Structure formats: C-alpha cells, structure tokens
Amino acid sequence: MSVKFDQVSVGDELAAADVTVTRADLIRYAGASGDFNVIHWNERVATSVGLPGVIAHGMYTMALGGRYVSDWAGDAGAVVQYGVRFTNPVPVPDDDNGATVTYSGKVTATDEVARTVTVTLTVLSGGQKVLGKAIAVVRLP
Amino acid sequence: MGVNPQIAGKTYTGSPVYEVGREKIREFAQAIRSTDPVHTDPEAARALGYPDVVAPPTFAIVIAQRCEGLVMTDPEAGIDYSRLVHGEQKFTHHRPIVAGDRLTSVAHVDDARMMAGNGRVVTRIEITDAAGEPVATAVSMVIIRAEEQA
Numbered sequence: 137m138s139v140k141f142d143q144v145s146v147g148d149e150l151a152a153a154d155v156t157v158t159r160a161d162l163i164r165y166a167g168a169s170g171d172f173n174v175i176h177w178n179e180r181v182a183t184s185v186g187l188p189g190v191i192a193h194g195m196y197t198m199a200l201g202g203r204y205v206s207d208w209a210g211d212a213g214a215v216v217q218y219g220v221r222f223t224n225p226v227p228v229p230d231d232d233n234g235a236t237v238t239y240s241g242k243v244t245a246t247d248e249v250a251r252t253v254t255v256t257l258t259v260l261s262g263g264q265k266v267l268g269k270a271i272a273v274v275r276l277p
Numbered sequence: 278m279g280v281n282p283q284i285a286g287k288t289y290t291g292s293p294v295y296e297v298g299r300e301k302i303r304e305f306a307q308a309i310r311s312t313d314p315v316h317t318d319p320e321a322a323r324a325l326g327y328p329d330v331v332a333p334p335t336f337a338i339v340i341a342q343r344c345e346g347l348v349m350t351d352p353e354a355g356i357d358y359s360r361l362v363h364g365e366q367k368f369t370h371h372r373p374i375v376a377g378d379r380l381t382s383v384a385h386v387d388d389a390r391m392m393a394g395n396g397r398v399v400t401r402i403e404i405t406d407a408a409g410e411p412v413a414t415a416v417s418m419v420i421i422r423a424e425e426q427a
Contacts, residue, residue: 161308168301168308169339185359194363195338199309202334211325212315212373215334219367219416269365272334 138210141251141276150208150241150255155200157192157226158234165196179230191225197237197266198222201257204239205272208255216252217273224264237261244271251275279396279421280389281355284348289384292344299376301339302332309333322375332374338366341402341415344382348400349419354389356396356421364397365418371411379407387416396421 162176171193174181182190198220206212228235238260245254257270299319306316314321315331322330349356374380381404388399397420404413 155310161310165308168305169342171342195335195366196309198366199333199335199338203309203311203313206334207311207313212311212313212333213325213327213331215370217367217369218334219365221365222363 139208139276141246141253144243144246144253144276146243146246148243150204150243152238152240153204155204155237155239156234157196157200157228157237158232159190159228159230161234162190162192162196162228165193165199169193169195171195187225188227190228190230192228192235192237194220194222194225194267197226197259197261198270200237201239201259201267201270202272205241205255205257205274208241209274209276214275215272216275218271220257220270221268222266223268224261224266226261226266235261237266241272251277278355278357278424279391279394280398281353282389282391284351284354284386284398285389287348287351287353287386289344289347289351289386292347292382292384295340295343295380295382297332297374297376297378297380299330302330302336302376305336305339306333319376327373327375329376332376334370335368336374337368337370337404337413337415340380340382340404341413341417344384344402345400345417348384348386348398354398356398360422360424362420362422363417364420365416367416369414371413374412378412380404380412381406394423
C-alpha cells in the first residue's frame, strides 16, 4: 500500500503512533548500528556523567521516526531527505514497560515538480520534545 | 579541550569500503522493529523496482559513523570522545542504499569552532557507490561539552 502524490495536501495529518522502547531494544539497536556508547546500556556510567539513567540512542529515536514516515509512504526507498535535532534525551527505565515515544506528523509542503512531500514530525516522550526540526522529504508516485 | 578550529575544511579519506549485506539490513530493520518486507525480502524489493533489499532511511549512519570516527580520533582535532554529544543529524539520499552496494565514504569538516567553551563540529560524509555515483550525504553536528559543565 502506497500513498499517491495527488492524494496528499498540505495540512494532512499522519495518524499518531506510540512506540515502546525498552532496554532490550537499546541493546539490539547497539548491536545493529555498531554504536556501543556505554550511556545507552550502563546505568552506573550514565548517572556518573549526570544523566537521569540509561538513555536511548538519539539515532534510535530518529530511526523509529524514519520507520514511521516510510510506513506511511509505503516505500522505505522513498525517503529522500530526513533530518532532526536532538533536543532532549529519552531515559529508558530498567523495567518491562520501558519508555513510550509518541510520533505524529503533518504534511507541511508539497513540490509538484519533484513530486515530493515534506512531513514535519512531532516526537514526544514524557511530555518533552525529544526531536526538534524533525523533517522528512518523501517522493511519492 | 573542545576542538581545534584548524581542522575546519579538512578532508578524511581512507575509510574502508563498506559492503552492504542483506543480513545486516535485516538486522537493522529488526532493531527498529520494521515489518516492511522491502528490507528483508528481495522479491518484495524487486516488485518496487529495486535491485535488492532496501536499507531503512537512517541505515547510512552505520557507514557514516565509521568514517566520522576518522575525524573524532584525529590527534590534530583534539576531541575528547567521552564529552561528545550528538546535536543534529541529516541524511540526503541520492538513491536508496541496497544490498550488494560497495560504498566508499569521505568525511569533510564543514565547520569546527569553539562556542561558549564548548566545541562544535559539523561533519559531512559523502557516500558513493562502486561506480563513483553519489548515494547519500550524511551531515552531523556534534558538541564537545566543556569540562565545567560536566
């Protein structure tokens, strides 16, 4: 299933999605990405450098946002540009519930010539904005 | 401390060729809990017109961060890696990354400066394929926190 360019207008909203992030997810992402920074798995080190505890990789919350947009577009190869600013860390507690990150998005521009749409994401966790200036440009058929 | 502004404009080659494998794409897709078959099923990818399974939109970070490591560990840069915080990240995909790609990366330091005691470095990684064609551009901004803010 794929969204068509002609079906999309500025102001359209993507259905919001809650994503649960647990310690196990962070370990799996560390292995898959090769980012083994200890603050993403070691409570002792994380608190010693002034963090509230183990935090999610910023690149993990960004990656989940990329999945959110490509699932909407129906084609992971359609994301031609994607950028974020890391504004607040996502602490991930050592329990079975983890942290909840909420993704929502809005179409903020369309380009008839390139047949691309710009989606601006809002990414929240614990009432805080965790990604700022989160913008993806997607080419649609 | 922070960063040596002299590295601005420097270019780093020498990152080894990255060979994109199907299983690595599958592993990355599973880590972000994607169920899209375009990441795991070559037939599904071909049905969408791709030569093989397609990497998720932020997969390029795996390749970019290896190359960026050349900048962060350059003795001339003077960066304390343990004080580094990722500030911004942006990808431009000139075409999707697919399994079978053999990718070369070059790092360019677009900016390096001290701001209020912190170092700030903007690195641009240009990723090209075996034919030399552009595949992705990954731009990162990192902050190297000043000691007293620890």
